[in-house]
Amino acid sequence: MLRSYQFKNKTKSVTRTIRIDEDIDFQLEKLAHEQRVSVNYFANQALRKFVEWDVFADRLGFVTLPSDIFEKLVGYTTDEQAKELGSWFGRNLAKDLIAFLFKRVDLETSVRALELLGPRYGKAFRFEYTNDGHLTTVILNHGFGRKASLFYSEAVKALLKDLVNTQVDIGLSEHQVFAQIVGPNEFRITMPAPVSPLVTQR
Template sequence: MQKDISQNVLVRQILEKYIKWDRFADKIGMIPIPRGILETLGEEMTGEDIDGVIQVMAPLIKESVMFMKGKYDLKRCIETFEDYMRASGMNSDHRIEGALHHFIIQHELGMKWSLFAEQLLKEIFHEFLPSKNMKCQTSEKTVIATIELGSDFSEHDY
């Protein structure tokens, strides 16, 4: 009643979240962290800190994607990222405009986390598409990463 949806829709949402994320979360070492802690940690991060965290995260992301999706490639990385965003309650969207793909993240954690998200996305895309240039628009609460992937690219058709 609080969500103003039917029981069937709610059960489908719960099962879908479990299948896409929750059944893997413990196995890959995910733990819930209150938003306030992340905000506080972000305020103190330097550029070097962001670089260091991304260097530590890159192999963990690869291992997690391989475990969850059975293979490691760009499409599975994007899909896993989308699953994570949904499970964490952050707003995200993938919009296609011709050959351009816009990945929008709304986190509301401050500018340092925006810079972190921007750099992490650049790192992931550069690994798979080193010749492509990603452009980003970044604010205190939102990151929009834009890259040309083609109009027929879909992360769900692997």
């Protein structure tokens, strides 16, 4: 039977009163109205991102890089350089991030880290994931071209295969990398919930 892992999205809520700057309150109200959600939703998402990502990214020296610049930089590398850089990232920075976030490096935390680096916070790629208890499939869609696929494929290989000693089949195309992990992997990553179309009260 599959276990369902939640990124602590279903934890019990508490009531806390805080003071915020007037201009921030105005922007929260504006965004909440435009996207038809509550101000509380935006505030909670911002705080969650801070405690789940920003604190650790700052400690590890992560910087925000426009996607066009990343695509240009990777494009200037040779195929071998792109592979070498990806492998180094998977073995070093990704491993450090996982250790910071989850206190252990294994298959489950590695896949969870890919979700954080992808659609949840890092925005480095789009992330698709399936698991039936025996075969885990991870797909990264990035749109940055073949050399970026070489970079990501080696990063995923180093992270999932070399670090956690797991059998992994890696494939790639122009804008996509996919990995299939064979074995009794009984966990499930819960993807970010879509924004509710309903207006809720503040």
